[in-house]
Amino acid sequence: MYSNYHSHSTFCDGRSVMEDFVKFAMAHGISKYGFSSHAPLPFHTQWTMNEDDYPDYEKEFGRLKRKYDGKIELFLGLEVDFIHECSSVMNDFFKGVKLDYAIGSVHYLDKFPDVEEYWSVDGPLEDFRKGVDFFCGGDIRLAAKRFFEVSAEMIEMGGIDIVGHADKITLHGSKYGDFSVSDAWFYSLMGEYLELIKSKNLILEINTKSLREKGITFPHQCFYPLIKELEIPVQVNSDCHYPTHVTEGFAATYKALYEVGFRTMQQLTPAGWVAVEFDERGLKL
Numbered sequence: 001m002y003s004n005y006h007s008h009s010t011f012c013d014g015r016s017v018m019e020d021f022v023k024f025a026m027a028h029g030i031s032k033y034g035f036s037s038h039a040p041l042p043f044h045t046q047w048t049m050n051e052d053d054y055p056d057y058e059k060e061f062g063r064l065k066r067k068y069d070g071k072i073e074l075f076l077g078l079e080v081d082f083i084h085e086c087s088s089v090m091n092d093f094f095k096g097v098k099l100d101y102a103i104g105s106v107h108y109l110d111k112f113p114d115v116e117e118y119w120s121v122d123g124p125l126e127d128f129r130k131g132v133d134f135f136c137g138g139d140i141r142l143a144a145k146r147f148f149e150v151s152a153e154m155i156e157m158g159g160i161d162i163v164g165h166a167d168k169i170t171l172h173g174s175k176y177g178d179f180s181v182s183d184a185w186f187y188s189l190m191g192e193y194l195e196l197i198k199s200k201n202l203i204l205e206i207n208t209k210s211l212r213e214k215g216i217t218f219p220h221q222c223f224y225p226l227i228k229e230l231e232i233p234v235q236v237n238s239d240c241h242y243p244t245h246v247t248e249g250f251a252a253t254y255k256a257l258y259e260v261g262f263r264t265m266q267q268l269t270p271a272g273w274v275a276v277e278f279d280e281r282g283l284k285l
Contacts, residue, residue, distance in 0.1 A: 001283045002250050003267055005034035005077065006103060006164065006205060006237035011057045012038040013047035014241045018060055024243035026072050031285050032267060033246075034075040035061060036103050039094075041087050043116060048081070051093055075100040075268055079164060082154035083108045083118060089159035101268060103205070104160030106151050106168065110135055121147060121169055128172040140176040141185060144169050148189045155196050161273070163197055165207040165218035165239065166190075181220045190223060198230045203266045203273065206257065208249030209239035217253060224260045233275065235266045255280045 007021055008014035014021075018035060025033045040051040049057065058076065065074045080102050082088050089102060108118035109131065119131030136142035147169040155163070167190055173179045180186065197204055204227060207218040219227065227234065234257070238248045264275035265283065277284040 001031045001285045002029050002247055002254075003032035003034075003235065003265075003283060004030055004238050004240065004246055005032075005075065005101065005162065005235060005268070006036050006079065006207065006239045007034065007246070008037055008079075008239075008241045009035065011053055011060075012049045016243050019064055020243045021240070021246060022064055022068060022072065022074065025246050026068070028247050029282065030072065030246060031283070032073045032075070034077045034101065034268070036077040036079045036101075039078040039080045041081060041083075042091065049078075054093075054097065073268075077101045077103060079103040079105050080160060081108065082106055082150065082157070084110055084150050084153060086111065086118075088154065088157055090157065094159075101161040102159065103162045103164040104154050105164035106147065106154060109146055109150050122171065125172050125175060140173055140179045144173060144179070144186060144189060148193050151193060152196055155193075155200055155202065158200070160202065162203045162205050162235070162237075164205055165209075166193065166197070166204060167219045167223070170216070170218070170220060171210070181222055190219070191226060194219075194223070194227060194230055194232060198232045202233075204232045204234050205237045206234055206253055207237055207239050208253050209245075211249035211252065217249070221256060224257060224262075228261050233264075233266045233273075234262065250282075254278060254282060 009018045009021060038048040041048050061076045077099050080089050082104055107122040108120055110119050119135060120127045132138055132140060132143045170181055210216055236250060236253050238245055240246050258280050263277055265278050266273045267276040
């Protein structure tokens with residue numbers, strides 16, 4: 001048995017309707033499944049939910065929860081972007097929204113002056129490079145430092161349950177010759193961030209989205225021993241945008257975590273988040 005709390009559908013940049021994901025999840029050993037569309041932002045993008053579509057998102061979730069009751073546990077969430085001095089769980093939109101959980105993620109850092117454009121860490125490489133050049137003089141170390149500064153702001157603000165793809169800066173940072181996740185300077189930055197996550201009692205997701213194509217998870221596998229040492233609660237999510245990716249990378253990641261010494265993962269229940277035992281074959285539900 002598996003669970004997956006990080007998923008996207010056609011309500012944002014996912015590639016299929018919500019029910020297709022539920023059907024695939026049921027057929028592939030998922031017992032708990034959460035929808036987490038990209039929450040609306042204060043400005044328009046092609047990859048986030050439109051604020052006007054949220055009532056339909058909530059309505060469709062309710063329909064599916066009723067239809068598949070007793071077959072799979074479904075949960076309603078959102079992936080909430082934190083953008084410095086722009087967007088967070090404190091936006092007016094969230095005041096009228098009732099969620100089972102919220103994932104906090106950083107995709108944008110700072111706003112370019114005089115234009116409606118933000119420095120993206122998760123879009124095209126050229127957009128990332130533009131931000132590194134403008135804000136950091138081309139210095140990838142300063143860019144990584146800024147990423148973790150903004151990420152720390154998100155953690156300090158609160159209002160989230162799960163920390164999404166905690167070291168996403170490595171996606172494009174790895175394209176720079178003087179960048180490596182194993183470098184002492186980067187390991188130190190990541191270590192400080194993990195300690196902050198631990199201090200706030202948040203769940204750290206192990207995001208498997210890039211495992212098949214790039215061979216890495218977020219956080220990177222090299223941080224698993226440190227995460228275990230800090231005793232940070234974890235869960236494995238696929239950040240799927242296609243139904244066929246619902247369990248992408250799960251078998252290898254469960255095995256890797258188990259070999260490092262992890263024995264429990266966080267699961268949502270009527271009583272809240274609880275630690276559930278797992279082994280190399282999956283959750284012991």
